[in-house]
Amino acid sequence: MEQVLNRETLKGSIRSIEDFPKEGILFRDITTLLKEKRSFNYVIDLFTEQYKDKGISRVVAIESRGFILGGAIAHRLGAGFVPIRKPGKLPADVYSRNYQLEYGEDSLEIHKDALESGDTILLHDDLLATGGTTVAALDLIHRFGVQKVFISYLVELDFLNGKDKLKNYEIFSLIHF
């Protein structure tokens, strides 16, 4: 008998790995969910259901795990796809935004011709942790004068309170830890 699919069983299909990428971190590994056709398909159905009536014109996804579901969601919504990438990866003129990491800093880039002010955006990433990456991505998106931005994650780590940095946004996370 095949396992029933719901958000609880989806959560159970995520593997937890201790001390990755460094000591003290419990890493939530989504590859065990993605590799099973039923759970992968079901996840995309749930995101599609959530956003199908929102008029999303472009899905913006963050390198690189965000690309996996971001591409599939964009396709199901009939939207265009726009990548936000690490420095030096995008070949044309970019907007760039630094952000703080626990130690040091990193930056994100988006092509200057990627969006239009009239777009309705779904920003997608696989994981909401502290929210620093998302804040940087939103800053890039708003440089285009975009008014409406929805935000989605496959996994949200509630105990890190990333949502506190994102109070003006409608956020949908499929799985919570």
Added chain:
Amino acid sequence: MEQVLNRETLKGSIRSIEDFPKEGILFRDITTLLKEKRSFNYVIDLFTEQYKDKGISRVVAIESRGFILGGAIAHRLGAGFVPIRKPGKLPADVYSRNYQLEYGEDSLEIHKDALESGDTILLHDDLLATGGTTVAALDLIHRFGVQKVFISYLVELDFLNGKDKLKNYEIFSLIHF
């Protein structure tokens, strides 16, 4: 009037950028195709049409541009999704494979529980250049005893003759330069 969509107009929607990532390279930038909903949607339809009757059970895609279309194609085919990543990114036990770059070398990894010997695989990447990355990815896939592997690319650079390294495989590239 909206532009007619066919493989020729898709090719025209790819931007060419000189001297990126280094002097002498003419970089084919697919972001200009991906961001337009009609061309992005059409590309996924064409890949789906190509593979819908092949019994693909898992799509394996190569970090990170390969993830964008790979995720959407897997979804449309009702298949699972498996990432091949750069070293140190996958958290559980991995198979690893070095390969030569023009200068130096790099390596790719796949989780040891990612595939099963009975899988029918579609290996997807955005670009076929010299074929070195694909050969390394195929080596990883065959460690699972997989018998049937199809290969697809969005863009193939014909003048680099990457196909010469892949003679035993059925390859489908949507756009040729």
